[in-house]
Amino acid sequence: DVKVTQSSRYLVKRTGEKVFLECVQDMDHENMFWYRQDPGLGLRLIYFSYDVKMKEKGDIPEGYSVSREKKERFSLILESASTNQTSMYLCASSPTTSGNYEQFFGPGTRLTVL
């Protein structure tokens, strides 16, 4: 089974802190994604990466950056956390097999910014 793990299930940070969320997948998938999930808004794509050191902005990249130095690891960085970044953050990975776009999700990190 594909396993996607996230570094923390719950995280509490203060406004202005730099926050790192890490995601690791064990299935050698090329694509990795970061989403945030908020009530009534569903899942919104922040960034995704289709290869090591490659990244593309999703729908809501403002206030976030990402890093992918190794194929299995994709990090989301909040340079200066703000209260409006309090949310559930979900990481996912998928293969690039044509016609198979199934994304495998981690359990999520619930981030609270005070």
Add this chain to the structure above:
Amino acid sequence: LAKTTQPISMDSYEGQEVNITCSHNNIATNDYITWYQQFPSQGPRFIIQGYKTKVTNEVASLFIPADRKSSTLSLPRVSLSDTAVYYCLVGGARASGTYKYIFGTGTRLKVLA
């Protein structure tokens, strides 16, 4: 850019068939349609994926009309454990070599005894 729209919530009784529709008027030629199930405090879990016509697996069916502007997830004989939020995801590869994905806002299904 495909925008996906789903009903906010649905109620059903155990043993009934449930159909959840997703509208995606601007679906692109290369886009696939995928449905996910999510329980509280968990990440979404894959249910089914399709491109056109009908796809069936051991847990659900997916109906996609010829124009592909909508899709319907069909859950046969639901049970209480099917109470969850269901998301459709539309997306796929682009000519530029990148990918584009849009999630719907989710449908909260409540199965009643």
